[in-house]
Amino acid sequence: MSNDIKDFAIATLGSHTALQILKGAKEEGIKAIAICTKETRRPYDSFDVADEIIEIDSFENFFEIEKILMEKNAIVIPHGSFVSYLGPQKINDNLKAMHYGSKGILIWESDRSMERVWLQDAGLNLPRIYQTPEEIDGPVIIKFHGAKGGFGYFIAHSPAEFHERIKSFKDPDDYVIQEYIVGVPMYVHYFQSALTGELEIMSFDKRYESNADSIGRIAAKDQLDAGIQTSYTITGNIPIVVRESMLPMFFKIGEDVVAASKKLEGAPKGLYGPFCLEGIIDPNLNFRVFEISARIVAGTNPYTNGSPYTWLKYNEPMSTGRRVAREIKTAIQSGRLQDILG
Numbered sequence: 001m002s003n004d005i006k007d008f009a010i011a012t013l014g015s016h017t018a019l020q021i022l023k024g025a026k027e028e029g030i031k032a033i034a035i036c037t038k039e040t041r042r043p044y045d046s047f048d049v050a051d052e053i054i055e056i057d058s059f060e061n062f063f064e065i066e067k068i069l070m071e072k073n074a075i076v077i078p079h080g081s082f083v084s085y086l087g088p089q090k091i092n093d094n095l096k097a098m099h100y101g102s103k104g105i106l107i108w109e110s111d112r113s114m115e116r117v118w119l120q121d122a123g124l125n126l127p128r129i130y131q132t133p134e135e136i137d138g139p140v141i142i143k144f145h146g147a148k149g150g151f152g153y154f155i156a157h158s159p160a161e162f163h164e165r166i167k168s169f170k171d172p173d174d175y176v177i178q179e180y181i182v183g184v185p186m187y188v189h190y191f192q193s194a195l196t197g198e199l200e201i202m203s204f205d206k207r208y209e210s211n212a213d214s215i216g217r218i219a220a221k222d223q224l225d226a227g228i229q230t231s232y233t234i235t236g237n238i239p240i241v242v243r244e245s246m247l248p249m250f251f252k253i254g255e256d257v258v259a260a261s262k263k264l265e266g267a268p269k270g271l272y273g274p275f276c277l278e279g280i281i282d283p284n285l286n287f288r289v290f291e292i293s294a295r296i297v298a299g300t301n302p303y304t305n306g307s308p309y310t311w312l313k314y315n316e317p318m319s320t321g322r323r324v325a326r327e328i329k330t331a332i333q334s335g336r337l338q339d340i341l342g
Contacts (some may be wrong), residue, residue, distance in 0.1 A: 002073075005332050009033050009051075010325060011074040011097075013059055014040045015081035017296045017321060020304045022049040028329045033074055035062065069097045075328055075341070078295045079104065092266075099179040100328065101295060103268030103342035112143065122254060122260035124277075124289045128179035133162040139180035142166070143291075153233075155180060181288045183280040186240065187299045190254045191323050194272040194340045195330055199254050201247065202320050203273070203307035205299035208236040239302040249287065253277065257292065262340030269342060273327070274300070274320050277302040296320055326335040 002008075010025035012018050012034035025032040026049065034041070034050035037058055044050050054065055059081065069076065075098040076082075078091065086095075088106035095103065108114050119126055130136055136159050143153050156162040162177070169175075189202040242250070254277065261271035278296040280287040300320040303310070310318040318326075331337045 001335075001337060003028050003333055003335055005329050007073055008328075008332060009069075009072050009074040010077060010328065011035060011054075011069055011072075012077040013062070013082050014044050014053070015059070016079040017301060018079070019043065019049055020261070020297070020301060020319045020321030020323065021048060021077050022321070023304065024319055024325040025046075025316060026051065027317075027322050027336040030041075030325055030329060031072075033069070033072065035059075035065065062086055065092065066097050074098065076322060077101075079295070080295070080298060083110065083295065083321070093295050096320050097339075098341050100324065100340060100342070101273040102267045102269050102271065104342070105261065105271050107266060108261075108264055109292055112291075115292060118260055118264060119257065119289060119292060121263070122256040124256070125286055126290055127181055129149070130179075133159045133166075133177065136162060136177065140177050141180045142175050142177055144169075144175050148287040178290060181280040181282060181290070183282040183288070184318070185189055186242070186279055186281050186287065187297065188250050188254065188277045189274065189297060189300050189320060189321070190276065191274050191320065191327075192258050192272045193327060194269065195327060195334070195336060199251065200313065200323075201250060201254070201256060202323065203224035203303045203309060204240040204242055204299055205302060206235045207234045207241055207299065208238055234298070235264050237299045237302055237339075239307070241308055246285065253287065253289070267342075273339070274324060297326065 009031035010021065011033035014020050014034045018034060022032040022034055032049060033053045034044040034053045036053055036055055038055060041053055042056060044053055051342055054068065056062065056065055077100050080325060083106055088110040092103040092107055107115055108118055116126065116129065130140060137158055139155060141153060146312050154165050156165055185206045189204065191200040191202050257277065258271050261267065271294055272294040276293040276299060277289050277292040278293065279287050281287055303317045306318045327340060331340045
């Protein structure tokens with residue numbers, strides 16, 4: 001296989017984190033391909049981040065242009081929209097184009113029960129999971145499987161409230177009931193290099209979640225009178241710089257998760273590339289992890305020119321998208337491309 005980056009391309013769906021992925025590819029000298037629909041292509045034209053735009057009728061039709069991508073030696077970068085529209089099982093079973101990262105890992109992250117086994121094996125501090133609605137004895141948050149951006153999550157305080165709220169959902173069995181932790185939401189963005197074995201902290205963010213955040217502007221009495229049902233649909237991301245004394249903890253839990261991933265069935269290379277641990281910092285500064293995203297997350301989008309942490313390490317602009325492209329570039333030039341494909 002060629003060691004010339006000009007013989008390859010980086011491709012991704014035009015959504016989620018595509019702007020920084022494509023920009024990062026171009027910054028590293030690799031051709032950038034955006035796969036868009038007629039409705040989604042405008043930003044990629046406007047921001048001039050793609051060398052080529054391939055238009056399809058809908059993202060679900062991705063496999064119709066897979067052969068074109070293979071002819072271009074395109075390496076596909078997964079992100080939340082890619083996983084959501086195609087599905088982790090279809091990616092794992094049917095994708096023939098080159099794929100950056102472990103496809104098997106996406107299956108583990110997409111099912112909250114499997115994900116919990118992984119995180120428990122890593123020794124992380126996890127919220128309690130209620131097996132049935134009848135066990136609810138305090139505030140809980142009901143979450144749905146897969147990369148849905150917080151859509152539909154809701155709070156319940158009793159079995160009766162749960163059963164009333166769940167009625168409005170089409171697939172009422174596709175959920176997990178999780179202890180609601182009071183604290184500061186914190187999302188840690190990592191990069192695990194398959195080439196060097198090093199774990200890097202890229203950045204941190206918190207999410208701006210629909211009326212869950214905006215409801216605080218309303219007086220408590222008005223909140224009660226309005227009868228607003230809290231929604232957790234993510235609408236944006238807010239950058240965070242954490243207390244420096246907490247960084248050793250974040251490095252350790254990231255390394256523990258990577259070590260545990262090497263034992264997961266169906267993912268022989270373990271976790272590598274960008275990933276995110278999502279949790280709550282409680283008043284005692286414990287990090288209660290409730291989820292992992294085993295690919296690039298939208299919380300890295302505020303850092304298209306890098307974060308304070310990547311500036312310390314690289315002394316140049318380094319988004320997570322560019323870090324992916326640099327790993328791919330290094331792998332190609334060193335003849336190790338197979339080490340980063342999954």
